[in-house]
Amino acid sequence: KGRLITTGPFAVVLHPLYTSVALLVLPGIGLLLDTWLGPAAGAALYASSRIFSGPEEKMLAKLFPSAYPTYRARVLLPWL
Numbered sequence: 001k002g003r004l005i006t007t008g009p010f011a012v013v014l015h016p017l018y019t020s021v022a023l024l025v026l027p028g029i030g031l032l033l034d035t036w037l038g039p040a041a042g043a044a045l046y047a048s049s050r051i052f053s054g055p056e057e058k059m060l061a062k063l064f065p066s067a068y069p070t071y072r073a074r075v076l077l078p079w080l
Contacts, residue, residue: 006071006074011075018049019046021045026039
């Protein structure tokens with residue numbers, strides 16, 4: 001819609017979708033299925049999302065030159 005979303009889960013975590021799938025959903029499925037594959041896949045997904053989120057952040061900084069740096073400084077857990 002052409003606007004930067006900074007409320008809800010975005011106010012807490014810089015990348016809430018990547019973080020929740022990697023750290024909650026995949027490990028949870030692994031625990032339900034009694035296998036360590038879920039936590040291992042979650043760790044791999046989290047690491048790859050942190051590596052490849054750079055281009056997304058550059059695009060957001062270009063689209064929202066004043067709002068994105070302010071948002072990034074205000075997020076509670078920017079490292080997740």
